[in-house]
Amino acid sequence: MRIPRQAGGRVWEQGVLRLRDVIRFAHRIAPLRMTKWGDVITLRMTALLCVLGFMSTMALGTTYYVSSSEGNDGNAGTSASAPWRTIAQVNAQTFNPGDSILFKRGDVWNESLVPPSSGVAGNPIAFDAYGTGPAPNLTGWYAIAPVSSSWTNVTGNAWKTPVPSTFTTVNFCLFGSIWGQKVSASSSNLTAQWDFYLANGYLYVYPL
Numbered sequence: 001m002r003i004p005r006q007a008g009g010r011v012w013e014q015g016v017l018r019l020r021d022v023i024r025f026a027h028r029i030a031p032l033r034m035t036k037w038g039d040v041i042t043l044r045m046t047a048l049l050c051v052l053g054f055m056s057t058m059a060l061g062t063t064y065y066v067s068s069s070e071g072n073d074g075n076a077g078t079s080a081s082a083p084w085r086t087i088a089q090v091n092a093q094t095f096n097p098g099d100s101i102l103f104k105r106g107d108v109w110n111e112s113l114v115p116p117s118s119g120v121a122g123n124p125i126a127f128d129a130y131g132t133g134p135a136p137n138l139t140g141w142y143a144i145a146p147v148s149s150s151w152t153n154v155t156g157n158a159w160k161t162p163v164p165s166t167f168t169t170v171n172f173c174l175f176g177s178i179w180g181q182k183v184s185a186s187s188s189n190l191t192a193q194w195d196f197y198l199a200n201g202y203l204y205v206y207p208l
């Protein structure tokens with residue numbers, strides 16, 4: 001572009017070249033901004049599709065309920081109004097990734113939980129609580145009837161009774177309100193009242 005100028009009766013033209021450069025620069029930056037914005041939209045849409053794809057691979061699991069005070073192992077266990085009763089019932093099931101097993105708050109189980117199944121990365125099997133009150137209490141204790149046909153006399157005053165096959169060690173026994181004394185696994189070591197030991201799937205006791 002040329003601009004006419006006058007001074008002292010003389011007229012001349014002065015060239016202005018930078019204006020063209022500025023226009024060219026502005027012309028270049030406009031599509032650059034639009035391209036950048038388009039890239040941002042594309043990245044966001046890609047991220048959204050990835051999230052949706054990940055969510056679609058997660059299985060919608062089943063929720064099971066367990067209550068020692070209100071349950072029954074004959075129930076389906078899939079609603080809070082018809083829960084299972086025992087931990088043994090839970091241990092006997094096969095669960096799928098995404099399943100949840102909820103224990104009723106305030107309830108107590110003298111059993112041990114042995115999860116029978118495994119989830120997968122990002123989609124675990126969850127164990128939690130439902131209801132209100134204190135947390136569920138799984139003591140891990142196994143109750144044995146003091147007088148029953150399951151007791152067998154071994155020799156003298158040594159007796160034995162079967163325990164679950166999952167038991168590999170017993171460190172504590174409570175006889176009424178008295179704690180027993182664990183001894184080495186031999187009937188000859190049962191010499192005092194409430195001595196006990198575990199061997200070959202049996203609990204051996206000197207009861208009197």
